Amino acid sequence: MGILNLTPDSFSDGGRFVDPAVAIAHATEMVAQGADVIDVGAESTRPYGGMQPVTAEIERGRLEPVLPAVVGLGKPVSIDTMKASVADWAIRQGAAIANDVWGLQRDPEMARVVADHGVPVIVMHNRAEADPAIDIVDDMLRYFERSLAIADSAGMRRNQIVIDPGIGFGKTPEQSVIAVAQLARLNGFGLPILIGLSRKRFISSIVPSEPAARLGGSIAGHLLAVQQGAVIVRTHDVFETMQALRVAEAIGRAR
Template identity: 65%
Template sequence: MMATRPISSAAAGAAGRALLPALLSKPYPAVMGILNVTPDSFSDGGQFIAPEQALAQARKLVADGADIIDIGAESTRPYGSQQPVSADAEMNRLEPVLADVVALGVPVSIDSMKSEVVAWALDRGAAIANDVWGLQRDSGMAPLVAARGVPVIVMHNRERADPAIDIMQDIAAFFARSLDIATKAGISSDKVVLDPGIGFGKTQEQSMRVLARLSELDAFGLPVLIGASRKRFISTVVPSEPRERIGGSIAAHLIAAQNGARIIRAHDVVETVQALRVAAAIRKQQ
């Protein structure tokens, strides 16, 4: 196990209280830039596995206007064929880059479903927990988030897609369970962001349906994050490879913003920021 350099819970809690309101204060959604230090992510696997490449990409994300950098070291591969890795493997991938990414001054979220990895990353300056299983996979995640006082992104997920279900009902039931777990652990509701998990455990049609019906999640009274970047549903409309889906990604994210999303998770940050800002400027003229 690697040695840790803990940041006090009091300091983390104070920072966490101010972080989310600041991110949500703009007239357009905050943009979360994706940094995958993995060999097998569906869009850019292996591209940033070398520390120097990862740090160069982090600097580019900041220069392009990212409000958050989301760093992950295990591919969750929304379309299956995920190759699980150990907590130690995740930390070994993160160790050479995390401190330098944090030092760039933009809030860093740690994309991991393992509480051990999240705790390790928070000790090194990460400020947000991003759990693709919505506090329902690792029983240690909710108590950790509560103890550290940091914001948490709670994502909807399923083991497999079921085209027969009403996906919005399934998402609502999942979030209700996650929020019950959060409440019992002592996580304040003002620290929770909901992510309906575009592409995760959903058919391509269901992913588009979520974007179209996103405003139904307003019932929870919590900010919503959308990550439709380069997802496969785009290619069902216009055949394309992941890196050819910038236009489709922007279209999906503008619809999401129109339907209430407050954070957008994207690979192509500069284009996404421009699109969101222009759309907000146009709406201001109405």
């Protein structure tokens, strides 16, 4: 899953793709590099503060000149939004997946929109703020149970749902490490797992680095997550991540 941020304030590449032509060219490049899905977001959800909330109208305004062209590239497009109204609009424009960083628990209409359209949804673990005192994996397990109960109430099918541990979101850097280390505990839900730790801050807590210099840490984390059951990898660096995954897979087969 390649990341396309149409925002001026995303933590890693904010402002790079606010020009629609540049954004469409980047999506085209990611598809050529091997992306199976393009995740398009028009409101920053940067996990450690500093983002500027925007209205649904602004979010749609950023998406309108880009989303149809990205859909036209022929790969599934996920709409990364916290707003049910934006998700509904984007799906009507051809987006095939809803990606909700609040796991159906923020906007009360999100589950209904997903159920009505019958599309897959990525349900991400999140917290309003990090609490270093809690067992983060236990918190994730309880959170996903609530999300699944909401999905059931809305009439969603279980095979529509993907879960995402939300690396960096509502977690200390240490808790993000634990979430990756114990990712296999989420396999008990019997649902596909998405992992997205590309360029996240916890990498810098281990080896100090700016976001663009965290490729090595991103790949290491993604490979270890896939070994524990993650089946979708969300990344800024499509070619390098795809290459690492394929090489690791080839070596694994050769064993």
